[in-house]
Amino acid sequence: MRIMKKLTVPILLVVILTLVVLSRGYVDSGSGEVKSEKLQPILTPVPTQVLSERNGDGEVNLDGQNFVYVIEKNILPGKLKLIPNYGQKEFTRETSLDQSCRSLINGGFYGTSNEPIGWLVIDGKVISSDKSSSLFNGFVAVTADDKLSVGVSKPNGDIRYGLQTGPVLINSGRVQILQMERDKNARRGVILSSRDGQATFLMVFAKLSDQLGPTLTELPELVYLISKQEGIDPDYAVNLDGGSASVFWRKDVYLEETVPVGSWWCAEN
16 A cells, blocks of 8 residues: 555656646647747737838928838939739739839729729820829829829820829929828828929838828828928829838838739839
8 A cells, every 4th residue: 555655646746747737738849849839929010121220211290290201303204114013913022123123113003803093004005094083183194205294184195104193292382182081091102293394202101110101181291391301392293002002112122012013103224
């Protein structure tokens, strides 16, 4: 009986320890490590793109909110090219656009069937006709004689590249007041024309996350403030597709899209 008692104690200890280990969810990975399947997961924040020492080309404050922006200025209209991606649905990193573009930004919006919304001209060919819309009330075009046209009217004449998008943010140098039924915070892409006839690519986003940004109603004033901060005399500015379907690429910057964009505006080398 004493032998049985002596044997029973170690066995009970082993059983108790085994139950404790199992109740805590520890498993042997087979590599000499002990891991827990029941511990609370560590939530890793989504990393933001490190753009430069300032986390962007500049910052701007509006009503106590800090926004970061990246910008490509002084683009000659003759260097602008619109590249469609409606059917291909490629991501920027899958293309070789970095070989021919000094920088690029996404174009306008597309529908659920991957067709462009509104007017689209590629290499002089009209792909899609314009549509009447209070939201997509802007037109961006490069004429056959390498002039930039950004405004509220579809340009006439020979067009090499053209796109309908919106809303218009700055009209003849005046900040537009937008009234939106539904608005949200998102990264925003903009193309603007200055009074000297050159183009500017602009992407505005939140300081804490490059996936968030201003509302559309905040965007016109932000674009105007950034223009003045960057020494640009803005004539017209129009909103491009934003949020998950927005991208900005430069050799030192890559704000990647989450879903494929419908098109790219490329500033050629």
